[in-house]
Amino acid sequence: xxxEFVQKLPTPAEIKDMFPLPARLAxxxxxxxxEIRKIFTGESDKFLVIIGPCSxxxxxxxxxxxxxxxxxxxxxxxxxxxxxxxxxxxxxTNGLGYxxxxxxxxxxxxxxxxxxxxxxxxxxxKVLDETGxxxxxxxxxxxxxxxLNDIMSYIAVGARSVENQQHRLVSSGCDVPVGMxxxxxxxxxxxxxxxxxxxxxxxxxMREWEVxxxxxxxxxxxxxxxxxxxxxxxxxxxYEDLILLYRLYQERDVKNRACIVDANHSNSNKQYMEQVRxxxxxxxxxxxxxxIREMVKGVMIESYIEPGSQKVGEHCYGKSITxxxxxxxxxxxxxxxxxxxxD
Numbered sequence: 001x002x003x004e005f006v007q008k009l010p011t012p013a014e015i016k017d018m019f020p021l022p023a024r025l026a027x028x029x030x031x032x033x034x035e036i037r038k039i040f041t042g043e044s045d046k047f048l049v050i051i052g053p054c055s056x057x058x059x060x061x062x063x064x065x066x067x068x069x070x071x072x073x074x075x076x077x078x079x080x081x082x083x084x085x086x087x088x089x090x091x092x093t094n095g096l097g098y099x100x101x102x103x104x105x106x107x108x109x110x111x112x113x114x115x116x117x118x119x120x121x122x123x124x125x126k127v128l129d130e131t132g133x134x135x136x137x138x139x140x141x142x143x144x145x146x147x148l149n150d151i152m153s154y155i156a157v158g159a160r161s162v163e164n165q166q167h168r169l170v171s172s173g174c175d176v177p178v179g180m181x182x183x184x185x186x187x188x189x190x191x192x193x194x195x196x197x198x199x200x201x202x203x204x205x206m207r208e209w210e211v212x213x214x215x216x217x218x219x220x221x222x223x224x225x226x227x228x229x230x231x232x233x234x235x236x237x238x239y240e241d242l243i244l245l246y247r248l249y250q251e252r253d254v255k256n257r258a259c260i261v262d263a264n265h266s267n268s269n270k271q272y273m274e275q276v277r278x279x280x281x282x283x284x285x286x287x288x289x290x291x292i293r294e295m296v297k298g299v300m301i302e303s304y305i306e307p308g309s310q311k312v313g314e315h316c317y318g319k320s321i322t323x324x325x326x327x328x329x330x331x332x333x334x335x336x337x338x339x340x341x342x343d
Contacts, residue, residue, distance in 0.1 A: 007114060009113060009114055009117065010114075010117065011207070012144075012146035012147045012207075013146075015117055015118070015121055015147050016121075016147075016150070018118070019118070019121045019122060019125060021125065021150050021151065022129075025125070025128050025129055025151075026150065028128065028132055028134070029128060029134045029150070029151065029153065032133075032134045032153050033134070033153050033175070033176055035081060036048070036081065036083070036153055036154065036176070036177060037177070037218060039081065039297055039298070040177055040218050040220065040256045040258050040297060041218075041256055042256070042294070046078075046079060046080060046081045047079060047080050047081070047297070047298055047299075047338065047339075047342055048080075048081055048083065048260065048297050048298025048299075049080055049081070049082050049083070049298055049299055049300075049301065049335060049338060050082075050083045050085060050136050050154060050156075050260065050298060050299070050300045050301070051069070051082060051083070051084065051085060051300070051301040051302075051303050051331065051335070052065065052066070052069075052084045052085030052086060052087070052136075052302075052303060052304070053065065053085060053087070053302065053303070053304040053320055053325055054085075054087065054090075054264075054302045054304075054309075054320045054322040054323040054324075054325055055087050055088075055090050055098065055100055055101075055320065055321065055322040056085075056086045056087055056088050056100075056101055056123060057098070057100075057101065057107055057320075057321050057322075058317075058318075059119075059122075059123050059126070061304070061305060061317055061318040062086060062123060062127065063126060063127065063130060063131075064305065064318065065084070065303075065304060065305055065318065065328070066084045066086075066127050066130075066131045066133055067130065067131055068305075068328060068332070069082055069084055069131070069133065070131045070132065070133070072332055072335050072336070073133075075336070075339075076335060076336065076338075076339040079339045079342055080335065080338060080339050082133070082335070083133070083134070083135070083136045083153060083154050084127060084131075084133050084135055084136065085135075085136050085137075085300075085302070086123060086124055086127055086135040086136065086137055087100065087136075087137055087138050088100050088101040088102050088116075088119075088120040088123065088124075088137055089101075089102040089103070089120075089137070089138060089140040089141065089144070090138075090140070090322060091138075091140055091158050091160050091161070093160075097322070098312060098321055098322060099111075100116075100140075101116055101119050101120050101123065102116040102117065102119075102120050102144070103116055104116065105118075105119035107312045107321060108312060108313055117147060120147070120148065121147060121148060121151070124137070124148055124151040124152065125151055128151055134151060134152065134153035135148075135151060135152050135153065135154075136152065136153070136154035136155070136156065137152055137155065137156075138155070138156045138157070138158055139155050139156065139157050139158075139161070139167060139170065139171070139178070140158065140161065142164075142166045142167050142169075142170035142206075143166075143170075143206060143207055145170055145174065146207075149174070149175070149176075152176060153176050153177075154176060154177055154179070155171070155174060155176060155177070155178045155179070156178070156179045156181065156222060156300075157171060157178060157179065157180050157181060157194065158181055159181045159182065159183050159184045159224060159265075160183070160184065162180050162181055162182070162183055162190060162191055162194045163183060163190050163194070166204075167194075168194050168197040168198050169197070169198075169202050169204045169206075169213070170206065171194075171197075171198035171216055171219055172197070172198045172199070172200060172201060172202050172213040172214075172215050172216050172219075173211065173213035173214075173216070174216050175216075176218065177218040177219070177220060178198060178216055178218065178219045178220075179219075179220055179221070179222040179260050179300075180194040180195050180198065180219060180220070180221055180222060181221075181222040181223075181224045181262065182221070182222070182223055182224060182225075182226060182236065183226075184226060184227050184266070185226060185227070186225075186226025186227070186234055186236060188221075188236075188244070188245060188248055189248075191221050191222075192221065192248055192249070192252060192254075194219075195219050195220065195221060195252075195254055196252055196253075196254055198215070198216050198219035199215045199216060199217055199219050199254055199255060200215045201213050201214040201215045217255040217256055218256060219254075220256065220257075220258035220259060220260065220297070221245065221249075221258070221259045221260070222259070222260045222261075222262050222300065223236045223237055223241065223242075223245065223259060223260075223261050223262060223267070224236075224262035224264075224265045224266060224267060224300075225237070225262070225265055225266025225267035225268070225269075226266055227266055233266040233267075233269040234266065235266065235267045235268075235269075235278075236267065237261045237263070237267050237278055237281065237282055238281070238285075239285045239288065239289070239292070242259070242261075242282075242285055242289075242292045242295070242296060243289065243291065243292065245259060245295070246291045246292065246295050249295065257294075257295055258295060258296075258297045259295050259296050259297065260296075260297060260298050260299065260300055261278070261279075261282045261296060261298075261299050261300070262299075262300040263275035263278040263279050263282075263299055263300065263301050263302075264300075264301070264302040264323065265323075270323055270324060271324075272302065272307065272308065272323075272324040272325055272326055273307075273326070273330070275301055275302070275303075275326055275334075276326070276330065276334050279299050279301065279334060279338060280337070280341065282296060282299060283338065283341040283342065284341075286342075287341075287343070299338070301326065301331070301334070302320075302323060302324075302325045302326065303325050303326040303327075303328070303330075303331040304318055304319060304320050304325040304326070304327070304328070305317065305318025305319070305327065305328045306318045306319035306327050306328075307319075307324070307325065307326060307327030307330065308320070308324045308325070308327075309321065309322065309323060309324040309325065
């Protein structure tokens with residue numbers, strides 16, 4: 001076999017022993033989990049905003065950004081619940097480019113997954129400690145969820161992973177909401193099948209163990225747009241798309257029929273400023289339709305301190321080195337507009 005085995009990595013239990021979560025932070029996380037759960041079950045009418053950098057590439061900048069979010073959260077607490085995106089492992093369309101802090105704690109140095117495991121747990125925990133925000137991250141590698149499951153309050157399964165059996169099975173054992181994105185093809189049945197699978201209990205292999213799960217009733221859909229066979233972006237956040245998803249949900253026996261709309265990616269054609277308009281259109285659709293209001297529980301926004309993106313090595317503090325993001329001023333303004341636009 002053409003594998004070079006570099007080093008044996010610590011298990012999730014070993015990493016948690018190295019960086020234990022204090023009881024004080026565990027209690028904060030548990031309280032947040034309950035508040036988020038109530039949004040998905042319909043017990044709370046607060047609106048979720050999952051917001052933050054495309055990739056968490058720099059600890060100082062991420063902490064700066066999430067600290068700014070806390071001040072906004074205080075002002076909109078009666079209407080919005082903010083979850084910071086702390087995305088530490090990134091899928092790459094062609095396998096090239098920065099794969100996230102898990103792979104490269106320093107984007108300008110050689111990859112080191114061993115150091116990356118330490119770095120991502122430290123970052124997620126520090127965000128929780130310094131801001132009171134439990135976090136969101138992507139489930140790129142299902143077997144790695146256990147490194148952070150005691151800190152994260154939201155998990156996303158990406159467009160390239162949603163059809164994968166292991167992602168669906170591991171999602172069925174998660175205790176927090178897991179959002180299934182539509183695949184890049186746009187086929188909504190793939191996304192919905194993933195929800196059905198993850199809401200069902202299973203027995204399978206995980207990290208050399210036979211495990212059993214009981215299903216995750218908080219699994220839901222994320223609309224992120226699609227790409228045609230000609231490479232053109234096909235948005236799916238419009239009123240008609242949301243009504244279609246509502247109808248497709250009614251045909252399936254699932255709990256807590258919920259949807260998050262991703263305002264970037266193929267919905268915006270990665271034109272990051274379009275996120276502002278897209279979010280406002282989604283809010284308009286919710287005001288127009290009780291069905292959409294019932295189903296659409298929140299939005300996902302890519303946002304950082306500085307607008308746009310840069311190449312690795314350009315050293316603009318708080319600017320994305322992956323997909324372009326909204327800058328802080330536009331993001332802050334949009335959050336207040338979301339809170340006002342819920343009526």
